[in-house]
Amino acid sequence: MTADPLIPLLRAAAEAVLSRPTMAGHTGGAERFAADHRAALLDMLAQSDDLRRLCRERLRIPRSRQAERDFAGLLLHADPEVRAAAVRFAQTADGRQADATADRGIRRLRDRNKQLQERLRTATGRLDNALADMEANRQTAREAGERAERLDAELSATRRRLRDPASTASALLALLQEEPREPEGDSRSRDPHLRREPPPAPLPSPLETAARLAEISPESFARALRALIEPPVPSATVVVSQERDLRVVPLGGGTGIGGSCLLVEAGGTRVLIDAGLVPGDPSRPPADIGQALDGPLHAVVVTHAHNDHCGYVPALTDRLPDLRIIATPETTQLMPAMWLDSVKIMDQRRRLADTWSVDTEPLYPREAVAEASRRCEELAFGVPRRIGDLTVELFPAGHILGAAGVVVRAGESRVVITGDISGFRQESVDGYAVPESAHYADLLVMESTCCAENHREREGMVGELVRAVEGIYAQGGRVLIPAFALGRAQELALVMRSHLPHVPVLVDGMAADISRSFEAVTADGPHPLSVFGGNVGRARPGDMDRFTRGVVISTSGMLSGGPAVRWAAKILPDPKSALFLSGYQDEESPGRRLLISAQSASPHLIVDDMGEERKIPIRARVDMMRLSAHADRRGLLEIADEVSAHEVMLVHGEARRQAEFREVLRLRRHTTTGTGSWRVS
Template structure:
């Protein structure tokens, strides 16, 4: 039954009344008339049998409309009493229906009010949860920074009680001088225009204060660092000390990652680099066990990237007398990289333990603290004696603190480039080959980009700046996943110098290391100033939604995890925004997978979001904007020409590329040797 069962009859009556001659010539709406003159029509139905008769004759009833048939039987009856009784009954039912509708309306209003309150409370709850999460993230960041500070303090305290490390760092400080001896990265920085530098080397001033000759002071400190051996000579020992250099790559030879080179002469054995092979889990240098069968006296680290230094805490744990030598900048950066590796390995161990599998971490947090305090800072151009070998570091470009190494035994010399580049970057100058490296017996040279010819650095930077400007002008935001050490700081400084009007956020480990960059260079005449101006530290989760236009630089550079994945889930669906990959992408990485999806014109990216499959629309602009910090084919050829070594061995590259590059070296008049044992 409808809400007003009389309405069809009232409308039919209205049509009859409006059809009378007195109403002719006027336009009338029967439905409106029935509504406005309802009581008039009801009175007519009760008093005029003829009206009821005409309605009965003109009203068409459907057979299935039982309710209307019942109403008609009452209201259109020929018996006036039946009609009046029927009308009273229907009016009563109508009032009851109206009351029910009023109650339903009130109930609906109340329900809507409760729903609105519920939504408001949900919003407040979500806001509270977001604030708690933000506070939790801030607390986690504070705890992480506190742990890093604890590590640095603990390392400093231990150094203060370690005469060898104290002597080494003191000697490094004294040997930094304005005349080129112990040339610092500050002295090489073209932005440094300081002219009021003290003319006399610090070692000379210190020796005068001590009342001894400079050479005697250096010799005394060197004796503390590396005490002379007093064992009696024998014919056998004399033969073993012919100091013929022997070189053997133990990792990162025909692959990228896990770099490690063993160098031996006489009774001394040292490693140049001890890095991790990237992956899940991270692995030690591929053949490191070949070196550990005999004593290792020192490890020289070329730079702080994990694939070159990440295994050092594991070595230091196994070898309590191991000397760890690196530039001051690398020494400051390594503990942060080690701490991150220890954290990731610990997380994997807990996850594997939950699933009943074994995954023993290579080292833990306490090993990081212990290793950090044993590092010896050696500036560029300073010679260190390690048993039967001497070691000298020289600037290699690449990232802050990166060094190449000259190792000498007798009249033999081996030069190891580490990762190297010759072009000027925002955070570091290019390589500088010292005289001690020229015409060496062997050049061990990285070959990461030996098959590539890059555009000029300035061209690549301009392309990136133009692309970012286009996205920002259109009202979008740009996500640049970047390696936390080196690449992120380089990108931030490019944005600050070239696009000062564009807001920039640094997130994740990239932001933490940026603070270290600033502190490490803080005592220079031209310190690196990265934060400030338009560059700030990101605060999640607020910035995920509130930062709607600008640039986000964050880890991981290969989109394998970290904040970059969280940002990508927000930015990839935005048609006006962009994601620019800035560096090498491993074949199995998230970044490489994303590039393949773009090539296949896929519409969505599928990710695992805490155990649930999530589809992310791919509407943003996605491109590769490489800013490699490695020398390309031409750059490597220039290095080979400048060193002029008797032989060249290629490491840190892919075998098929190395094979082709060896042919080019041969054409240029260089003699290359196979990647493997050399003497």
Template sequence: MSGTPLDAALTAAATVVMARATYRGPDRTPAELVRNRRDWLLGLIARSSALRAEALARLPGDHPARLLFHPSADVAAAAARLAEAGTTTLERRVRQCTERNQKLKGKLDSLRRKLRYEKSDNAGLRADLDAARKAAADAEQEITDLQARLAAQHRRLADPRSLAAALLTALPPDADAALRTSLHDLVAPPRAAASARSRDLRVTPLGGDDHIGGSCLLVESGDTRLLVDAGIRPGDTPEPPRDIAAALQARPEAVVVTHAHADHCGYVPALAARLPRLRVVATPESCRLMPVMWQDSLKVMQQRADVRNSYGGSWQPLYDRTAMDDAVTRLEELPVGVPRRIGDLTVELFPAGHILGAAGAVVRAGDRRVVVTGDISGFRQESVDGYRLPDGARGADLLVLESTCCAEKHDDRETRVGDLVSTVADVHAAGGRVLIPAFALGRAQELALLMRTRLPHVPVLVDGMAKDLTRTFESAADLSIFGGNVAPAPRPPAYDSFTEGVVIATSGMLTAGPAVEWAARILPEADSAVLLSGYQDEESGGRRLLDDARGGAPVHELPARHGTRSVPLRARVDQIRLSAHADRHGLLDIADETRAAQVMLVHGVPWKQRGFRQTLDVRGHATARTAPWQAT
């Protein structure tokens, strides 16, 4: 952990301690004391203001570690917790990956020796060698990615605004009110009050309004402009929000991200690269998850660019690593229920259910208010509770309501979970395997928790990006997912050695990733099953598989890097919907509870939105067109 702000602080404190005979022990150097008695040293810093004062004098005036020696014990303790949380998890994973990489390299060397002395061409050994070589390369890349994220987090904690925002989150509830005010003013410096005229509130959808993907909403008051979300539109080559040019022209002060799914946060690095003063505001959980999502999206975009451009194309990823690292340094944590100024506007986040860290936003301009739900759900899931509206959301001027499932009535969630558990249990009892393609963030962790609690005797592997996100998810949620019967998939892959149990793998629509590789092995097995757990786009591999299975096709064409590949279709194929969105009745409950002057529908399909608007009208809710809106 050499070189972190926390290590610098501990070394300075250790130097002071070793100069005192009272504390001198068997450790001969400050470095040994830091290494051997870290927790004792942290406790001593928290208890002794004199030690903090002496250690403070040993650090440069602009060093970020000086916060650990603040005269206020609350600030010092919060800074220590923040430094530990910001680096320990990533550094531990770097060490784990390095150790795993050494083992893989040893296996690779062993296989090379076996191959060298093999007299005949052994196809199986060559396959093992190729798998070990790829696993070693993957481990090297993972170490590089983790080190890049760790460096970006260090830069973030050295930025005064980001550090102050994180300290506000880490401070105990009973911390000094004046201290909270000072930190808040550092995050959001006070400005002269706007005139009454300039407090008019304007809302303009820039993407993800009459379609799903590329969510982006512009909110304006006076001279202040902010965006709520900046997502990508998924596809073979991801695209920015539909009207991103208007967002760039508005030059917003901040983007408030409702949650870490790519269709809501995926364009933030590109936006931050073009707007150097842009603040990126989200819940602490989303601030942990978004860097992982951005990193994976960049890797996928680079792979797609390589393939397309090998055929003479010229497409480039929407952002590069520099932009991604810069976006990480801009992350500004905002816990739910805590108002924060952004120019003439005030933002308060509230829990929205859906996935870990998901939040709706109440945006105020004077006495005008707009409520943006983001993706929302009211039912409890294994990993997150339902939404909770704050008092400030009730009676707002405008409710911007997602409408993904506004034409659907979901079955009772416990019934759907029971169907899934029963199907998996039956397949496992028959000696088969179950593949569940799943979206990497939210759905994969929900499924893993369901398997762990409902079927603890069934082995479960989590593979692909879902594996990496689950580790971050556990850290951000203080939740155990891996353990018991649930484990991360090994490298090299256990396609043939994992003979019974459940595999949860990305991608959720069977368009690419390890889910496709697992499907190639599992679809030919008559006793096995592939269970699609969510929405399948019309052009997705999952939808084509469903159509083939329902039509009794003997073979299925799986996506491949260059074209498709045929596999026998003998396994059971089914779809089990475990939506994390509110259905028609849930959305009506939100509208009834908010009782806003007007309701605008976004994040949906036009024909479904038209029908739902009519229902809202019948229920006494005035609706606004999905178009630019202004408070009257």
């Protein structure tokens, strides 16, 4: 027989009780009190948090006395069921138990504790799963709400535009001036060498068909529509020839990427070509936009729907009630979704700023998006449109769906602005087509994003990406490709669908919504696009855990937020998987940090996802698989040679690279001018 293993704990409990003022007159000591009040002290230990706390502070049991430590741990346990079981066992003993009896009791209590812990783990797991499902449902509801909001805004804008004669005439004129589609047939019927009969007469254009039905000439029909679109110039206004000279001033994106904005002036007319935001920062307008707002502003011509070229347009329409917005039909339909995404990001940043008492205001309210959408005028390629003393004409620029270059004319003076441009055919869009009206212009304003690079042939870059994805898929892994929502994501999905039809592909985030827009915008055109179908589908809630093998294309392209960050948290720790960056990464972006971190001794990536900092270990393969949608050095030289302008100005690039490329242009006998204010000589 051994000593009662409860004695140290009971003594500590007795000392705690006797230390209270109400027990000041008690004599006999703690050991006597513990012996006389054993049952009462056990009950008090089971019920009193304060007594257990005091006992923990006083109790000191050597490690060698394991039985006493075990009993004390059970009677001071946080779980009331464990304490109650320990008390019941202790109260059945007489204080002088055999070691075997004590051991059996302790084993039973340990088993009970283990059962309770297992139940707790099961309940915790169920709770975690329920919370995860709840968060997935919340995310789904948020995304559905955002999609509904975008669709509602687009529908409302369409209704307002249909009620506006100028907008309706603009859309109708753009539709009528499209090139007629060739009749369908097999390859033999289209081969002129095999034809035995004269080829059929060319189809009449939509404009000719509409004019014939209206019983007027096509020129008169088009003139009537233009009269509805173009505000009349007051007859009292007389502008002398010298005042019509063109003036060009870059207001943003001159020696940097993004925030693109170019002011073109002639006579009393002032027009912006693009008005974009700085990538990754929806609160930064074009750097010198104030110069445009110092005087009247009549229109903004948007080259394409990327936010670094169009994101500031709603802020302008919010301030200028008569501002016209001119773009291709595809661009006018894609811009509202991009603007609403900017509003969402600005609202999120404002809420975070409010939390830290930082003063920040969105650049424009949500209502400005609807108004800007209503004011959009569709302009088909190759069709001049007058804006006061200026005439603008759009031409295909490649790059992304709907992207355009611009020819601006004032009298005999002409400026050509390429916008973002590419000459190679992509899955989603053909290359640029410079019109006759651009040849021998006074000034060529040319983007220079990739002026220091000579890209490999596009087929080679696509082949490298396809082989890399195939290798990861073969070893049972996932590939995450963060991509810009507009253009790059659709191009990647189409590449996967064309070259890897056996590999499952998910498109997530805003990229999925824009992909649906791509399909809708091109459905009735000569080259309808089907992004979804076959092996390509839209990501659903729970896919981050269920989708264990294949390709994920998700926003944002620089890992600055969105579902791509959450996918990265799942995929980067997996050595069988890979993350391939596919486009430009700003110096301060998480994507650029990822490329650098992947080469370090203990690689990890720290990202901010809606105010929550994540530290993600990097065990997956990380690489740059760039499928650029910009012309490289060779391509830019070909554009300069084809236009053969009197002077060339470089914009939308890094200053150091631009300086080197100017020297290359000069060696090719092109006259260059610095990125700054220019006037026709």
